[in-house]
Amino acid sequence: MRLTADHVTIERGGRLVIDDLAFAAAAGTALVVTGPNGAGKSTLLRAIAGLVQLSAGRIGLDGGDRERTLPEQCHYLGHLDGLKTALTVSENVAFWRDFYDARVGSDVPDALAAVGLGDLGPLPAAYLSAGQRRRLAFARLMVAYRPIWLLDEPTSALDAASEARFVDIVNRHLATGGLVIAATHAPLGLTATTTLRLGQRAPA
Secondary structure: OEEEEEEEEEEEOOEEEEEEEEEEEEOOOEEEEEOOOOOOHHHHHHHHOOOOOOOEEEEEEEOOOOOOOOHHHEEEEOOOOOOOOOOEHHHHHHHHHHHOOOOOOOOHHHHHHHOOOOOOOOOEHHHOOHHHHHHHHHHHHHHOOOOEEEEEOOOOOOOHHHHHHHHHHHHHHHHOOOEEEEEOOOOOOOOOEEEEEOOOOOOO
């Protein structure tokens, strides 16, 4: 499996955010996207996820599931955690499992245990701290298998112990043939990484 971008250009609000970008990322590797604020890191991830339209160029996937589009083979973890505060911790993960119509993935208790929330299943998500909310958002990636993980500042709000769990989970995903594209300002400590640095452009 190989994700490629050719001559990708993206304009937003009359501003050229990404201009003629090309890269490739293969299964078993993590592409770490760096650059200053406004360089287009989040925009690139959202474009791969199908949430932002390209102005020019192409993003394609070779060797994936031919019956699914590229966005259907991606998990996108953005700045917002996508939680429903009226539901319990367990119900949130079960909601995403059912939403994704998961046929392959960890069960809910195992996913919660992996992110260190195994004892909090019955607790309403509204009572979680920022770090716990981030970990809960990460658990939903585990209950519905998708080969490509798009992670935007994934370690924000995490303490050192939670960052170590994150590294272990992502490295296991890579070891089983997954592909990760992560936008970050901080080192992530992942194995098999390459770096793509985006430059900042002045507003048009």
